[in-house]
Amino acid sequence: MTDPLYELKAAIITTLRGDARVSGFVARRVYDRVPTGDQAPPSPYVSMGPFDGTEDSADCIDGLAVSLQIDVWSWGDGEAYSSAECSKIAQAVRRALHDRELALPAAALVNLRHRMTRIMQASDGITNHGALTFEATLEG
Template sequence: MNADLALQKAIYTRLAGDAALAALVATRLYDNVPGDAGFPYLALGENETRDWPGGTEHRLALHAFSRGGGRAEAKRIMGAVNAALHDASLMLEGHELVNLRFLDGTTRREADGMTWRGTIRFRAVTEQTGETA
């Protein structure tokens, strides 16, 4: 498995099992958001990968969407994500996570005037291990 997919799977697994995040979004954690998704929810967002000495550098984003709870709700979701992922020790298939660090976060009102989007970004470095899957 490539490092990018291994990291995505490990992040999804960590977030799906996080009680603080579940209290905010229940099971509404998506890689591919369905058209009928209820609010609030968290979606895996953009990511970039590049070669790094001895491994791979990853920059990734997650998006928190809120309506009824507004900006404050989006920020609470982002806080739960940060608590679950910053400096987390995740197990990756065929790779080792060297580090996973918070980079930045932003909030903005979407064009529909009702939805708030919080974006939280992380940087990770992975190295391939001798294990293959």
């Protein structure tokens, strides 16, 4: 039995890596778990944040209400120094996913909706951080 949350996360990563607007900024640097040490990615990149699934079943339908966060990270000179690059990448992520129909191996995605985008400075004082919140409904 597959995990519908994992299926959704994998489909989102595949979609973002294949989206021309997103990949124009980050190439294929979209991660479930961000590499560290010598393998740490350069700026900018996108990573998966927290995923929460809540039971949302009805008569004869197994349902799951999902809240998920996608993070954008940017630092450096020019637009990367300000929040402009981070904001542009967040906008590309939102456009790539909002109301997008994603095929999942076993579950069915009923909807995927963008709810909020926050752009802030990370605690290091250098990195710009975008946090996009989405809600999804899964069946199956």
